[in-house]
Amino acid sequence: MKILVADDDRDLLELVAFMLVQDGYLALKAGDGPSALSIFAAEAPDLLILDINMPGLSGFQVCEEVRRTSRVPVMMLTVRGEEEDLVRALELGADDYLNKPFSPRTLLARVKALLRRARLEVASPVSAGRLKLDLEEHTLQIGAQPAIRLTKLELRLLQVLLANHGRAVSSDRLLIQVWGHRGAGDRELLKQLVHRARQKIEREPANPEILQTVPGAGYRLLVD
Amino acid sequence: MKILVADDDRDLLELVAFMLVQDGYLALKAGDGPSALSIFAAEAPDLLILDINMPGLSGFQVCEEVRRTSRVPVMMLTVRGEEEDLVRALELGADDYLNKPFSPRTLLARVKALLRRARLEVASPVSAGRLKLDLEEHTLQIGAQPAIRLTKLELRLLQVLLANHGRAVSSDRLLIQVWGHRGAGDRELLKQLVHRARQKIEREPANPEILQTVPGAGYRLLVD
DNA sequence: CCGGTTTGTAACCGGTCTATAACTGACGAG
DNA sequence: CTCGTCAGTTATAGACCGGTTACAAACCGG
Numbered sequence: 001m002k003i004l005v006a007d008d009d010r011d012l013l014e015l016v017a018f019m020l021v022q023d024g025y026l027a028l029k030a031g032d033g034p035s036a037l038s039i040f041a042a043e044a045p046d047l048l049i050l051d052i053n054m055p056g057l058s059g060f061q062v063c064e065e066v067r068r069t070s071r072v073p074v075m076m077l078t079v080r081g082e083e084e085d086l087v088r089a090l091e092l093g094a095d096d097y098l099n100k101p102f103s104p105r106t107l108l109a110r111v112k113a114l115l116r117r118a119r120l121e122v123a124s125p126v127s128a129g130r131l132k133l134d135l136e137e138h139t140l141q142i143g144a145q146p147a148i149r150l151t152k153l154e155l156r157l158l159q160v161l162l163a164n165h166g167r168a169v170s171s172d173r174l175l176i177q178v179w180g181h182r183g184a185g186d187r188e189l190l191k192q193l194v195h196r197a198r199q200k201i202e203r204e205p206a207n208p209e210i211l212q213t214v215p216g217a218g219y220r221l222l223v224d
Numbered sequence: 225m226k227i228l229v230a231d232d233d234r235d236l237l238e239l240v241a242f243m244l245v246q247d248g249y250l251a252l253k254a255g256d257g258p259s260a261l262s263i264f265a266a267e268a269p270d271l272l273i274l275d276i277n278m279p280g281l282s283g284f285q286v287c288e289e290v291r292r293t294s295r296v297p298v299m300m301l302t303v304r305g306e307e308e309d310l311v312r313a314l315e316l317g318a319d320d321y322l323n324k325p326f327s328p329r330t331l332l333a334r335v336k337a338l339l340r341r342a343r344l345e346v347a348s349p350v351s352a353g354r355l356k357l358d359l360e361e362h363t364l365q366i367g368a369q370p371a372i373r374l375t376k377l378e379l380r381l382l383q384v385l386l387a388n389h390g391r392a393v394s395s396d397r398l399l400i401q402v403w404g405h406r407g408a409g410d411r412e413l414l415k416q417l418v419h420r421a422r423q424k425i426e427r428e429p430a431n432p433e434i435l436q437t438v439p440g441a442g443y444r445l446l447v448d
Numbered sequence: 449c450c451g452g453t454t455t456g457t458a459a460c461c462g463g464t465c466t467a468t469a470a471c472t473g474a475c476g477a478g
Numbered sequence: 479c480t481c482g483t484c485a486g487t488t489a490t491a492g493a494c495c496g497g498t499t500a501c502a503a504a505c506c507g508g
Contacts, residue, residue, distance in 0.1 A: 028504095090327065091329065097323075103308075105311055106308070106311060107311065109311040109314050110310070110311060112314070113314055113320070113321070117320065119336070119496090131484080132500070135442060136391055136392045136393075136394070136442075137392045137438055137441060137444075138389070138392075138438065138439070138440050138441040149439065151439075151440055151464085151465060151466085152440050152465085153465085153466075155440075170451090186467090187484095187485095188469080189466080189467065189468090189469065190465080191484095191485065191487090192466080192467080192468090192487095193466090193484065194485090195485095195487070196466095206486085213485070213486090215475095215484080216484085279483070328507070373457080375453085375454055376454085376455095377454080377455075378454095401457095409456095409457080411495090411496095412456080412457065412458080413455085413456070413457090415495090415496065415498095416455080416456075416457090417455090418495065418496090418497090419496095419498070420455095421453090422497095430497085430498095437497090439464080439495080439496085440465090440495085
């Protein structure tokens with residue numbers, strides 16, 4: 001489940017993304033309005049969390065633009081007391097709003113409620129090239145081969161890599177997206193996870209064709 | 225379509241009821257918690273709209289009480305800023321929430337969405353493949369075998385799984401759909417319920433052919 | 449009120465999954 | 479050449495998950 005968060009407050013952006021990742025979502029980050037729109041177009045996230053106060057393109061404008069083409073659930077972040085903002089957000093088609101500051105529990109509860117309302121609580125299979133990842137079944141299908149069962153972590157790893165297939169994803173980012181950031185020495189975990197994943201999905205685990213290493217940079221998923 | 229509205233704010237109560245009636249619904253009005261419960265018992269409405277802040281019996285308590293016997297859709301009215309309330313409402317099994325103040329359009333849209341969802345669930349296929357579920361008789365028939373009597377919970381479990389037959393349904397979702405809430409120790413309940421259901425419906429409960437486990441993901445019903 | 453049924457709670461077990469550490473080989477810098 | 483780093487591999491202990499058994503509490507029909 002991909003969620004796009006847009007906020008110009010760097011700290012808050014990281015914090016929200018962190019909370020989402022902790023709860024099992026895949027978080028996409030945008031620091032301003034224009035990049036929110038381009039990420040939205042490129043990644044087709046399942047939910048948007050937009051700060052209203054962003055320089056350049058405000059959350060309102062992003063929401064308005066998104067609503068021209070999509071009914072994706074939108075949650076607005078507002079500053080407490082701005083009654084006008086709230087009304088306008090709802091007029092523009094936002095589905096919910098949250099007053100800053102908010103607690104992690106609140107944010108997650110509302111995100112979950114919104115997704116449920118959008119009936120997206122049931123995740124649909126994600127596919128690219130000859131790879132098809134079924135988030136419900138926890139399986140990966142390669143071409144016409146029988147589906148391979150994956151564990152939770154393997155699924156998350158492949159989900160992140162698949163969302164960026166063809167491009168290298170840094171180890172740091174993988175750590176954050178899969179585990180939700182830990183100590184510096186946790187590269188061991190990633191090493192292990194990649195190894196186990198390769199045992200399962202590669203024809204020849206020693207010469208990976210799908211889950212490839214990009215020396216010094218991270219890993220990359222090739223889909224064809 | 226009967227809708228029960230409970231609010232101690234007389235004006236708001238009348239207003240909401242008026243909006244509903246305007247839109248073609250039959251509105252039942254309750255000025256406090258206890259009368260909401262008694263009207264609910266007497267009239268069996270199709271949807272509940274509960275204000276959280278009511279003297280005597282709060283909307284929480286009403287919701288909790290109603291959920292002991294019914295899965296009727298519940299919408300909570302919350303005051304803007306009371307984030308904790310919202311979290312609690314969703315945990316108690318409320319289906320949606322609305323922040324006051326709200327626009328008539330929003331209210332009606334959400335009411336409509338809730339009713340549509342509820343109707344879909346009720347009208348969902350009672351039979352699929354060789355399985356036939358009789359919701360009145362509380363029985364399950366497999367192929368041409370004699371019908372098997374089911375308890376309330378078993379019936380609900382199979383109803384949800386049957387509505388999604390062939391696909392894995394997550395444990396979280398099952399908990400919410402069967403019990404109406406989700407808590408810490410509830411994993412045990414599901415484990416038990418599945419075990420009991422298998423004893424009844426499977427030819428060989430240790431090697432289930434119908435009610436299968438999807439490791440790490442949940443359970444799945446196979447109908448043929 | 450009684451007795452059976454249904455539901456909730458707990459303990460136990462075996463298998464799987466995850467975290468952690470140690471070892472190996474490849475590679476590049478000095 | 480030697481050292482340090484990086485990625486892959488192997489090994490293992492503990493956590494976690496799902497199934498099972500047992501029993502207590504709540505509920506229900508007579």
